[in-house]
Amino acid sequence: MAADTNIGKAGAGRTIISVDAMGGDRGPAAVVAGISLSAKKNPDIGFILHGPRAKLAPLIARKKILADRIEIRDAPDVVSMEDKPRDVIRTGKSTSMWSAIESVRNGEADAVVSCGNTGALMMLSVVRLRKIPGVARPAIAVLWPSRNPQGFNIMLDAGADISADENDLLQYALMGASYARNGMELKRPRIGLLNVGTEEHKGRPELKLAHEMIQENADAANFDFVGFVEGRDLPGETVDVIVTDGFTGNVALKTGEGTASLVGDLLREAFKYTPLSRLAALLAYPSLRRLNKRIDPRRVNGGVFLGLNGTVVKSHGASDATGVSAAIKLAFKLGQSGFSEKLAARVASAVSLPQDASTSQDNSGNPS
Amino acid sequence: MAADTNIGKAGAGRTIISVDAMGGDRGPAAVVAGISLSAKKNPDIGFILHGPRAKLAPLIARKKILADRIEIRDAPDVVSMEDKPRDVIRTGKSTSMWSAIESVRNGEADAVVSCGNTGALMMLSVVRLRKIPGVARPAIAVLWPSRNPQGFNIMLDAGADISADENDLLQYALMGASYARNGMELKRPRIGLLNVGTEEHKGRPELKLAHEMIQENADAANFDFVGFVEGRDLPGETVDVIVTDGFTGNVALKTGEGTASLVGDLLREAFKYTPLSRLAALLAYPSLRRLNKRIDPRRVNGGVFLGLNGTVVKSHGASDATGVSAAIKLAFKLGQSGFSEKLAARVASAVSLPQDASTSQDNSGNPS
The missing domain is CATH 3.40.718.10 (Isopropylmalate Dehydrogenase)
Structure with missing residues (x-):
């Protein structure tokens, strides 16, 4: 160098x-x-x-x-x-x-x-x-086109690590909330924990523990915890930040991308079918362009690495100028807001050990 | 009664x-x-x-x-x-x-x-x-609109159980292959194991073990094992049957449904935007209807429970007449082909214990 x-x-x-x-x-x-x-x-x-x-x-x-x-x-x-x-x-x-x-x-x-x-x-x-103190596993946070007013939801971990225990999931919730505040200007983001159903008795043991721990930290960390959410909430409007382990998050992300791409291709095929449909496609062009812009993966380009001393934005490997520019915009926003330092302070202020979460319910307002 | x-x-x-x-x-x-x-x-x-x-x-x-x-x-x-x-x-x-x-x-x-x-x-x-001998965890197999000639892929487990070890994943592969033969007339189905990457060194330990065990059974059970696949292969054309645990499968299924539904709604919105786009929508109606039919979840209605003495088809809770009829068609096909008995015979013929899989490579043609 x-x-x-x-x-x-x-x-x-x-x-x-x-x-x-x-x-x-x-x-x-x-x-x-x-x-x-x-x-x-x-x-x-x-x-x-x-x-x-x-x-x-x-x-x-x-x-x-x-x-x-x-x-x-x-x-x-x-x-x-x-x-x-x-x-x-x-x-x-x-x-x-x-x-x-x-x-x-x-x-x-x-x-x-x-x-x-x-x-x-x-x-x-x-x-x-280096990782910031209190974070065992850094996470990759990605943006997901959604029905929310801001147009996108945040999901993490999208694949930094293939597993996550209850402590990791709590850190992801804290880091995701911080990212939503600094990257998307959501003052009090709604956090959900990804599971196979919304009932509290469902899911793996670490998810039930994480549910308790995230709940306990919600007020102090200034977010709303909506509890368990499902795959359909990723593009939905019930939540702003979805927390999951990197294995599930990675599969979900690629499934969503694959599904959107299949629907898009079938749409193009459908419009080529008859002369009338080709005329319709011509007339519909501005509409389809609007739709395309709304779900254009290049516009949501930029996986952010959370939990490190410094802001790292991963742009898609196939990024063109538009994609790179979107990733730079995100990096600028986070860099300018001192996001990395704010996130470290947030994580440091919330240390809830598993035994605290499962034994004491009365200290929820005062995480040490 | x-x-x-x-x-x-x-x-x-x-x-x-x-x-x-x-x-x-x-x-x-x-x-x-x-x-x-x-x-x-x-x-x-x-x-x-x-x-x-x-x-x-x-x-x-x-x-x-x-x-x-x-x-x-x-x-x-x-x-x-x-x-x-x-x-x-x-x-x-x-x-x-x-x-x-x-x-x-x-x-x-x-x-x-x-x-x-x-x-x-x-x-x-x-x-x-009752479960058939050799199956510890029954699975729910669902159909997924895909780029394959048959129009659909099979994914299991879609949520019967939130976890699966390497033995369960092997059973899912055997049962999924049997389902593909009897329900979709695929003589030699291609089986993939869902992971976060296609490289053999990736993923959780049980996935690496399952990879070996499924590979060993492929020839005897008359299917092609393509190895690890990713979320984007669920609607893809590289594989006919995707094997995963019920937690991941359930999240993927609901993510795919949510994504398709979001794209559909945004499409409808886009077409309502201007008078010209409304005219386009009118002309495009047959095209859009064709597309809708292709990915209509009612047409792929019917989660099949695999691993039991008897064929059980779960129709979607919100099914209308078309949906119920599709589930009945599937039940008929499977019932008529004696699917349940064939599946039991297939599972019985392939008993590969984890120690066999990890120590001996030379008995792959002769599962006991």
């Missing part, structure tokens, strides 16, 4: 986003196009871009808007989608991903965005940024 | 379906309308209908087609959606659900259909029909 000296230029009074230019399916051109989009829309962002300088410099040179708002950190190597996270930890110091995280670690940047390998990004983030 | 004597009349050379008339959200009229639809389409079905005779007789009298193809079993009580399964076992002998299962138990009927309380129906079925 080359130590450049023009950080002052990129950073003058701005929120600085560290961006990994490499590792996405569409290469650095799409990332630079996304940065450029964001720069046009928001004069308060500056960038540090990580990757091979020889590749990045010509891409940057073409974008006038970026002239004095970006600096390049030369990082010759790239983490590929196939690389094993453990190998990246061992040998990945010269990669753009490592370099990008380092800018948050040393305080130069307020948040980092990468389109690269999720597993490697998570493991590198944990190793380099 | 009144012992009627006209079973011969209903049963002359026909496949007999035992139907619980009560417990669905739309009441017995919807169930009788569904029976009537099926009777019109298929001359080879006879029915035994369970519920309060005073309510059912007038409904039946109005349907000429049912004249000599149905008999009523008087059962005065109803299992409600709120009833706890354990209470139904203790005090539910006079309910239509109990009576309906009894007709399969005593061999009068080839399969049973109910729109009632899923938990009660499962527990009653287990207690009265």
